[in-house]
Amino acid sequence: MLKIVNLNSGYNKTKILHGVYLEINPKEIVVLIGPNGAGKSTALKSIFSLADVYSGKIIFKDIDITDLKTHELISLGISFVPQGRQVFSNMTVLENLEMGAFTINDQDIVKRSIENIFKKFTILEKKQNALAGNLSGGQQQLLAIARALIQNPQILLLDEPSLGLDPKTMKEVFEKIVEIKNEGISVLMVEQNAKQAVEIADRTYILENGTIAVEGGKDILKNKKIKDIYFGGGASF
């Protein structure tokens, strides 16, 4: 579905990722963990054309998307939820969802998409006229995810959806992510909460200093690398 081959990328002249290989199969949740500053967000931004790619390839369903622009990627079926739940605080929930649909011209389709979202995210329907800035952290994260889903993606890139959430809310957000996967959408998710993320993942990669250090299934938590990487780090498991 999505394949990253020998990717070297960064920002201007600062190289952050060094020869990264990643693969996401259809209907998979793939998790990317690693210490702060390892380049996890940069990996997602490289896919979404928000970082500079120096060499290597990004392939989506046999199409070379390495040099495509963000709006072209959205049209192809790739959506991105950035780190730090970036909702428009001074707009209502409904207006935020309408913003997510900016690439869709047909207003009937937009209306139907929002109705579908409301079926899945009943709390957003209930709060549709509330200002996004007045929602709880978990609700804002759900809104950010819902806004990305409006674009009807085949793959969703999620950057630290659990950031700043209490354990119970994190569990609810992760359950939604599993629901999204069960509807047939592939998910590439960056996470700091390794244990909880690996539990819902089909496969996990550990990124360290801009390179993939380990790839594995749920047993990856027993890998010595995890202890090395997280010892003294901010991650919890």
Ligand SMILES: Nc1ncnc2c1ncn2[C@@H]1O[C@H](COP(=O)(O)OP(=O)(O)OP(=O)(O)O)[C@@H](O)[C@H]1O
């Ligand atoms: N826009 C940018 N311009 C220049 N350097 C950047 C930019 N964004 C990030 N970096 C640098 O790239 C490196 C990797 O950052 P990145 O955000 O990808 O890490 P991360 O693994 O997502 O970390 P975190 O867990 O803190 O979110 C860091 O050294 C960071 O300072």
Ligand SMILES: [Mg+2]
């Ligand atoms: Mg990050």
